[in-house]
Amino acid sequence: MLKLRQVIRLYNQGKGTKAIAGMLFISRNTIKKYLHIFLSSGLSYEAFSGMSDLELSQKFLVAAHPEKSQRQVDLEALLPGICRELKRKGVTKEMLYRQYIEKYPEGYGISRFCGFIRLYLAQHRPVMHIEHKAGDKMYIDFTGQKLHLDNGDGTKTETEVFVAILGCSQLTYVEAVASQKKEDLIRACENALIYFEGAPLVVVPDNLRAAVTKGSKYEAVLNESFACFAEHYSMTVLPARAYKPRDKSLVEGAVKLVYKTIFTKLDKRIFYDLSSLNAAIRVALEIHNNTPMYKREYSRRQQFEEIERDVLQDLNPIRYELKEQAQLTVWKNGYIRLGVDTHYYSVPYKYIGKTVKVLYTSQSVEVYYRHELIAQHVRNRRKYQYTTNTEHLASQHQFLTEWSAEKFISQAMDIHEDVAEYIAKVLEEKTYPEQAYKSCSGILSFSRRVGNERLIDACRCAQAFGQYGYRVIEEILNKRLDKLKLEDEAARIPNHKNIRGKDYYQ
CATH class of the missing domain: 1.10.10 (Arc Repressor Mutant, subunit A)
Known part of the structure; x- marks a missing residue:
């Protein structure tokens, strides 16, 4: 509009089109069009000068442009x-x-x-410019290209490459992992947080299966394990929309830079394991983060230290441990079977027949029923073995689990030492421990039925006969043999010529 006003002002001062073109560096044809519109409008110079830029553009520019073909x-x-x-x-x-x-x-x-x-x-399809707030978002993704490990036999194994970038400072983290499974994704994300020495408010993943179970334009369904990881570090998961790469353009750009600044440095090198590969990546990563950004006087690391480090959330001092989960039914015996280890864990008996949710880590096993923790055990990987908490068992089952040789001898000693000696003999005679425990339990139960004195005498009598077991004591008590006084010395048999000695049968 300034050029237009100058054209009309110079024309009003008596300048010709050639002179105006030379002074304003505008083509003579454009000047002629403007002058034609001005003269055709019948406006005075004063009226023209009083018009706003909007009014001038509507009157002159629209009219000056030719109609569409x-x-x-x-x-x-x-x-x-x-x-x-x-x-x-x-x-x-x-x-x-x-x-x-x-x-x-x-x-x-x-x-x-x-x-x-x-x-x-x-x-x-206009592109929106997003101002990233310090400490707000961390974008994560895997690169399309992969790195390789040499197996030593002429073959190679592909490795995935994880990339995380902070939205504000653009500080970047890169790590090679075995796969895109949730275990590797979560561990790489946690390593990124440790590298940043803090956690942002939001983590923005692509629609990875390990992070998002079902994508949605409005509200995605998150993978429960990844959601638990984010909650552990007080982060919110906000997945990018499917097929909308601009939602995570920052990490897409970071991936391209990683190809240039890291991949190119590793192309001709040979690595045999992930640790050595990641050590090489870390060296190249530090160079990348400390190099001044394009057309900037500062690096990503400088920008991070100045404006973003202090606003990140403090990390949870306890590292996240991935929890696997399973839906299991409590068996009639009050146990669940964790199939991955083929091991059995007790559950309170009142939940028999119920379907429970089991969360297990490398160290522990937790059992939930309707979001309530009902049992917790140390994980045991011994196959076909049982881990039992006696408080989970019914009262009659608790009694059975408390049986032991020491316990029966201790109970017998409370009655009399002769009873304890007899119980010890019963335990020795029986070849199968549970059979001996049942017999001992039955013998000791007579103290409640007939009294301690009769039981003591019955045990003495049975021991004199050299007979050990529940049936022996029961027979003695039923026939009241415990009332008979045993002779102090056994009757001696006199020598006689009709008595054959033991040598006769040799």
Whole structure:
């Protein structure tokens, strides 16, 4: 509008079009168009000078631009459909141009055709500039290209490469991992937080299966393990929309930089394990983070130290341990079977027949019923073995689990030492411990039924006969043999010529 005002002012001062063009560096044809509009409008110079820039643009510029040609109108009408077709797999601009030129032989050339498409897409898909707040977001992704480990036998194993970047300072973390499974993803994310020495408020993953169970434009369904990891470090998970790379353009750009600054330094080197590969990555990563950014006087590390380090959340001092989960049914015996170890764990008997949720780590096993912790055990990987908490068992089962030789002898000693001696003999005679425990339990139960004195006498009597067991004591008590007084010395048998000695049978 300034140029337009200068043109009219100079014309009002009596300057010709050639002189005005030389003074303002505007083509004479443009000056003639402006002057034609001004003279045709009938406006005085004073009225012209009083008009606003908006009014001048509406009167002069719109009128100065020629009307659209028919072929431009025809092409612009086709652009919405053309751009929809471009979203289809396998469709190219060249294919669509051939269709266009068949219908409009006098249409634009392919370069002008593609120019109209670019302009239409720019107007209808504008890119939003996002101001990243310090300590707000961490973007994570895996690179498309992979690194390799040498197996030593001429073969190679591919490794995934994890990338994390802080939104504000753009400090970057890179690590090679075995896979994109949730165990490796969570461990790499945690290592990134340790590298940053703090946690952001939000972590933004791509729609990785290890982080997002089901993607959504509005509210994605998160992988429960990854959600628990984020909660452990007080972070919110905000997945990028599917097929919307601009939602995570920062990490997409970081991946491209990683290719240039890290991958190129490792291309010709040979690595045999992840630890040596990650050590080499860390060296290249430090160079990348400490190199001044493009057209900036500061590096990512400098920007991080100045504006982002202090606003990150403090890390949880306890490292996150991944919890696997399983839905199991409590068996009739009050145990659940953890299939991964083929080991059995007790559960309170009142939950028999219920379906419970089991969360287990490398160290512990936790059992939940309707979000309530009902049992907790130290993990045991011995196959076909039972881990039991006696408080979980029914009262009659608790009694059985408390049986032991020491306990029976101790109970017998409380009655009399002769009873304890007899119980010790019963334990020695029985070959199977549980059989002996049942017999001892039955013998000691007689103290409640007949009294301690009779039981003491019965045990003395049975021991004199050299008979040990529950049935022996029961028979003695039933026949009241315990009332008979045993002779102090056994009767001696006199020598006689009719008595054969033991040598006779040799």
